[in-house]
Amino acid sequence: MISIIDTTPYTDQKPGTSGLRKKVPVFQQENYVENFIQSIFDSVAGYRGETLVIGGDGRYFNRETIQTAIRMAAANGFGRVLVGQGGILSTPAASHLIRKNRAFGGIILSASHNPGGPDEDFGIKYNVGNGGPAPEKITEAIYARSREIDRYATIDAPDIDLDKIGTSQLGEMTVEVVDPVADYADLMEKLFDFDAIRDMFAGGFRMVFDAMHAVTGPYAVEILENRLGAQPRTARNSVPLEDFGGHHPDPNLVHARDLYELMMSENAPDFGAASDGDGDRNLIIGKGIFVTPSDSLAILAANAHLAPGYSGGLKGIARSMPTSAAADRVAEKLGIGIYETPTGWKFFGNLLDAGHATICGEESAGTGSDHVREKDGLWAVLLWLNILAVRRESVLDIVTTHWATFGRNYYSRHDYEAVETDSANTLMDELRAKLSTLPGTSIDGLTIESADDFSYQDPVDGSVSANQGIRIGFVGGSRIVFRLSGTGTSGGTIRVYIERYEPDASKHDVETQKALADLIAAAEKIAGIRKHTGRSTPSVIT
Ligand code: VG1
Numbered sequence: 001m002i003s004i005i006d007t008t009p010y011t012d013q014k015p016g017t018s019g020l021r022k023k024v025p026v027f028q029q030e031n032y033v034e035n036f037i038q039s040i041f042d043s044v045a046g047y048r049g050e051t052l053v054i055g056g057d058g059r060y061f062n063r064e065t066i067q068t069a070i071r072m073a074a075a076n077g078f079g080r081v082l083v084g085q086g087g088i089l090s091t092p093a094a095s096h097l098i099r100k101n102r103a104f105g106g107i108i109l110s111a112s113h114n115p116g117g118p119d120e121d122f123g124i125k126y127n128v129g130n131g132g133p134a135p136e137k138i139t140e141a142i143y144a145r146s147r148e149i150d151r152y153a154t155i156d157a158p159d160i161d162l163d164k165i166g167t168s169q170l171g172e173m174t175v176e177v178v179d180p181v182a183d184y185a186d187l188m189e190k191l192f193d194f195d196a197i198r199d200m201f202a203g204g205f206r207m208v209f210d211a212m213h214a215v216t217g218p219y220a221v222e223i224l225e226n227r228l229g230a231q232p233r234t235a236r237n238s239v240p241l242e243d244f245g246g247h248h249p250d251p252n253l254v255h256a257r258d259l260y261e262l263m264m265s266e267n268a269p270d271f272g273a274a275s276d277g278d279g280d281r282n283l284i285i286g287k288g289i290f291v292t293p294s295d296s297l298a299i300l301a302a303n304a305h306l307a308p309g310y311s312g313g314l315k316g317i318a319r320s321m322p323t324s325a326a327a328d329r330v331a332e333k334l335g336i337g338i339y340e341t342p343t344g345w346k347f348f349g350n351l352l353d354a355g356h357a358t359i360c361g362e363e364s365a366g367t368g369s370d371h372v373r374e375k376d377g378l379w380a381v382l383l384w385l386n387i388l389a390v391r392r393e394s395v396l397d398i399v400t401t402h403w404a405t406f407g408r409n410y411y412s413r414h415d416y417e418a419v420e421t422d423s424a425n426t427l428m429d430e431l432r433a434k435l436s437t438l439p440g441t442s443i444d445g446l447t448i449e450s451a452d453d454f455s456y457q458d459p460v461d462g463s464v465s466a467n468q469g470i471r472i473g474f475v476g477g478s479r480i481v482f483r484l485s486g487t488g489t490s491g492g493t494i495r496v497y498i499e500r501y502e503p504d505a506s507k508h509d510v511e512t513q514k515a516l517a518d519l520i521a522a523a524e525k526i527a528g529i530r531k532h533t534g535r536s537t538p539s540v541i542t
């Protein structure tokens with residue numbers, strides 16, 4: 001029943017910031033999916049008889065890939081596969097299932113916030129036994145294997161009925177189709193004070209959650225509406241669609257514009273939130289105020305003790321390098337460690353496993369804790385709700401009080417998307433070449449204090465990850481970071497991260513782009529973005 005099929009390698013199966021992401025037609029090439037999955041299995045050892053978790057964000061090509069992965073898992077000797085009903089598992093729910101069932105690992109099918117459909121994006125990511133994304137050592141081994149693979153194993157068997165919860169047998173392997181929501185919702189109930197949040201909703205508190213026709217719809221309906229008693233239709237766009245209704249399931253001010261406008265309007269509800277394609281990002285908007293992800297991380301860390309799951313305090317906070325230093329000030333006040341890692345959740349795993357950090361976050365709308373090993377959109381929403389239920393203040397008041405206490409880190413990210421790969425690389429190369437000449441020089445009155453290419457040494461296993469983004473530090477604490485995206489599927493994306501610290505509370509209500517205007521101009525002068533890309537404005541500002 002097991003067949004060994006001959007194949008030839010592809011040269012482009014290099015996982016990026018979060019797995020292998022390509023256009024659907026690339027994945028539909030002969031044996032493309034099979035090669036990558038077999039390369040995963042060939043790069044890890046000891047899975048015979050073990051459990052593999054499989055699920056995805058419901059986008060186009062999800063179901064076909066899941067059937068392929070299940071057959072290959074059976075042929076390669078896994079003992080059991082757990083798959084979400086309908087092929088659905090949010091990224092954090094998959095992480096939880098891996099941990100709860102002591103699975104060997106998991107395969108998550110998603111291209112996150114990128115659009116879906118026959119000509120749009122798809123992705124495959126491998127997670128290890130701690131529930132987190134495979135560390136670089138493994139992703140590099142997978143890539144190396146994919147370049148020489150010459151056969152893969154599968155079995156001849158009919159498709160599994162993914163819509164029916166229950167257990168079936170595929171050769172020697174058991175396949176369990178499980179409820180994708182229940183275990184995750186139970187975990188949330190353990191971490192947060194559902195009674196207090198329920199009381200708040202019963203008292204007339206109103207919120208809107210935009211699931212963006214992506215994976216979090218069923219989770220939000222169950223948790224917010226069924227378990228917490230929020231009004232029906234609190235969760236909007238809550239049916240996952242293969243093409244996300246034609247939109248980018250990216251919870252930012254561009255793609256979640258309707259929610260933003262609602263929250264800025266006269267009849268805004270008390271709280272607005274959204275999540276992305278695979279459910280690991282979060283957007284938080286209060287009545288009249290968008291909370292930047294960097295601020296959200298800092299505020300959640302400062303208030304986490306108000307939720308039962310964190311009442312004992314935090315062990316430490318970790319943030320990705322481009323994320324603002326707002327969380328650092330909280331860590332300092334709490335007297336706990338702060339860790340600065342490269343972009344991508346895979347770098348937080350060791351810190352969480354070793355008990356160095358409890359809460360982690362990224363400027364790209366990712367926040368999470370040691371309850372799983374992925375960032376977790378609904379978790380962030382629920383922690384906000386728990387804090388609001390205890391403090392009984394508005395989001396606006398909580399944010400402005402936080403700034404008054406800690407100072408405000410004005411922050412923005414400018415993305416130049418789909419630029420020519422060569423131009424993006426040249427821009428970075430030229431920048432890198434002049435780094436050592438920058439310190440001590442001034443641009444329009446801003447003096448550069450430091451300039452380097454971020455290199456990270458993992459404090460737990462000692463591994464080093466170099467070239468993780470160019471940092472330009474200015475006297476007074478302002479900062480510009482340049483890096484290339486590792487998740488895009490067409491051309492290159494240049495990300496410019498801009499940050500300025502303002503301790504004076506009387507200067508906390510300046511519009512962000514205005515507050516950063518001199519640094520934005522300096523970024524152009526330092527990197528020559530217009531010269532290299534021909535673009536005079538970013539594609540997306542967040
Ligand atoms: C982006 C974000 C990064 C995030 C990654 C995966 O990566 O910047 O912070 O971890 O996406 O998130 P990059 O390399 O394009 O900057 V997700 O929600 O797409 O899994």
Ligand code: CO
Pocket residue numbers: 112113276277278279280281
């Ligand atoms: Co995501």
